[in-house]
Amino acid sequence: MPRKVQPVATGPKRSVLSDETYDMVKEMILTHEIAPGAKVNIDALALKLGVSQTPIREALARLESDGLIAKEALKGYSTTKLLTVKQFNDLFQFRLLIEPWAAEQSAKKIDAVGIAALDAEMQSAKTALKLSESEQVQAFIEHDARFHSLITRISGNESVTESFERTHCHLHLFRLFLAAQSQLLDDKSKDKFVQDLFYRYYQTGSGQLTIKEHEAIKSAICAGDDKGAKTAMQKHIQSSLDRFSPAAKELNK
Amino acid sequence: MPRKVQPVATGPKRSVLSDETYDMVKEMILTHEIAPGAKVNIDALALKLGVSQTPIREALARLESDGLIAKEALKGYSTTKLLTVKQFNDLFQFRLLIEPWAAEQSAKKIDAVGIAALDAEMQSAKTALKLSESEQVQAFIEHDARFHSLITRISGNESVTESFERTHCHLHLFRLFLAAQSQLLDDKSKDKFVQDLFYRYYQTGSGQLTIKEHEAIKSAICAGDDKGAKTAMQKHIQSSLDRFSPAAKELNK
DNA sequence: GTCGTCAAAATACTATACGAAATAGTATTT
DNA sequence: AAATACTATTTCGTATAGTATTTTGACGAC
Helix, strand or coil: CCCCCHHHHHCCCCCCHHHHHHHHHHHHHHCCCCCCCCEECHHHHHHHHCCCHHHHHHHHHHHHHCCCEEEECCCEEEECCCCCHHHHHHHHHHHHHHHHHHHHHHHHHCCHHHHHHHHHHHHHHHHHCCCCHHHHHHHHHHHHHHHHHHHHHHHCCHHHHHHHHHHCHHHHHHHHHHHHHHHHHHCHHHHHHHHHHHHHHHCCCCCCHHHHHHHHHHHHHHCCCHHHHHHHHHHHHHHHHHHHHHHHHHHHC | CCCCCCCHHHCCCCCCHHHHHHHHHHHHHHCCCCCCCCEECHHHHHHHHCCCHHHHHHHHHHHHHHCCEEEECCCEEEECCCCCHHHHHHHHHHHHHHHHHHHHHHHHHCCHHHHHHHHHHHHHHHHHCCCCHHHHHHHHHHHHHHHHHHHHHHHCCHHHHHHHHHHCHHHHHHHHHHHHHHHHHHCHHHHHHHHHHHHHHHCCCCCCHHHHHHHHHHHHHHCCCHHHHHHHHHHHHHHHHHHHHHHHHHHHC
C-alpha cells in the first residue's frame, strides 16, 4: 500500500512535516514497530510514511541527539538498543541526584497554579484505574512521566527540567516493558516474570503503590514541607529502582 | 582498484558532510560569526559553506536539539540568545547537583588510567599559561571544559556525563565573554568591566585561581578522598558562580 | 499621519531524481 | 584456502522544481 494519500487520515496535519515525522518515528520506536537495534532505512521509512526523504532525515538527526537513534557514518541509522543494566542503574542514580532536589524546591515555590496542576495530574492517575489492564500500562507510564516532569517544572530550574526530559526515562522503561512482553509470547515460562514486571513497577490492581507514593510527594509539596518532599521523592525513586531492577537484569542476561 | 586521489588541500575531509557542517556551524555560533538571536538562512549558509541544503538541514536539526539553534515553524532557524541571568543561575545550580557527586564517585573509582588523564589535563592547563592573553581565554575555557567533562566520565555514570555535556556550559560562558568583549569595542567605559569578567573567572596572570582549585580537586580525587573531592568541587563551582555572576548580570541589564 | 488591505517577493518546506562513494556480499583467480 | 576482483546495495550529497507560508511594501481610506 504505497499510496501516499494515507497519512492524511492519521491525524491533524501540522504544517511542518518534519515534526510530524519526528513524532511518528518516535512512536514507532516506542512501540517496537521498529525493534531495538534494528536498522532504519531512510527510503523505506519515507515510503512507509508517505513523505520524502528530507523530513525523514531531519527527524532522524533529531532523534539521534535524543539518544533514540544511533548513526554510523556511511552505514546508516539504527535504533538504539534496550538499556543495559548499567545504563539502567546510571539513569536512576542520575534521577536521585536531581529529582529530590526538584521536589524540595517545588515545596518552597509552590503556588495555587502548581497545586491545581498537581491535583489535576493525580486525578488523571485515578481515572486511569478504570481502564482495562492493557490500557493501564500506557496510561500509568504517561501519568508517571507527566508527574515527574511537572515537579521539575515547578522547581523552576530550566536546566534541571531539560536534562530530566532528555533522559526519556519513561520511554526507555516502556521499551523494556514491551521487550518483556514479547519475550512472554515466545516463552510461556516467563509468564510470571512479566506479570511481576508490571505489577511490581506500577502496582495496578489493589496495591497502587505508585499512586500512594505520588500522593505523598504531592502532599508534602503542597504543604510547603521541603524536606519531606525531598525524602518522599528520594524514597519513591529508590523504591522504583528496587522493584524494577530485577526485571531489568532478567531482560539483559 | 583505481588508486584513490586524496583531496589533500582541503584537509582531513570526513566523508560525512553533515558532521563537518555541524561542527562548522557550531563554531560560527561560538565565535559570534552568527550573532546570538540572529536568523539563519539555509540558502545563504549552504552557499557560504559550499554544500547543499541537505547537510545544513541535518546540522541545524541537531543543533536545535543541542539548544544552540531555535526553530520556528515556517519562519526558519535562528541562533539562541545569550543566557539570561536566570538561565545562568539555573545552569550553575544544576552543576552543583551533579558535579560534586561526580567528583565524589571519581575519588572512589580512580585508577592509574584516570590519574594519568587528570595529570595530562592539568599539564595542558599549565602550558596554556605561556600563550598570549587572547589565546589564553580560549585555551583556558577549553581546559575547563575538558577537566570537568573528564571528571564526569571518571565517575562512570553515563547519564551524568551526557547531561553535563549537553548543557554546553562552557560554550555558553564563552559566548557571554565574547558579548562582553564586543560591547567593549562599542563602549570604552566598559573596559574595566570586561577585564574583570575575564580575570575574575579565569584568573589569568598572577592569580590562576581556577588552576589552583582544579589542582585541589584533582589531588583529592587521586588520593581517594571522596568527601574532600566533593566539597572541593562544590567550592569550585560556587566560586565560579560568585565570580562570574556580576558580569552576567551586567550583560543582561 | 495612522491604520488596514492586498498583491508581490522572499523564504521555508517538500518532492523527486540522479550520481558518487563506500560497504557488503559473491565470484574468480592464484 | 587466501587474496583479489567484481557486482549489488546502500548511504550520502547534489540539483532542481514546485508548493505553502511569511514578509514586505505600496496603495488607499479614514
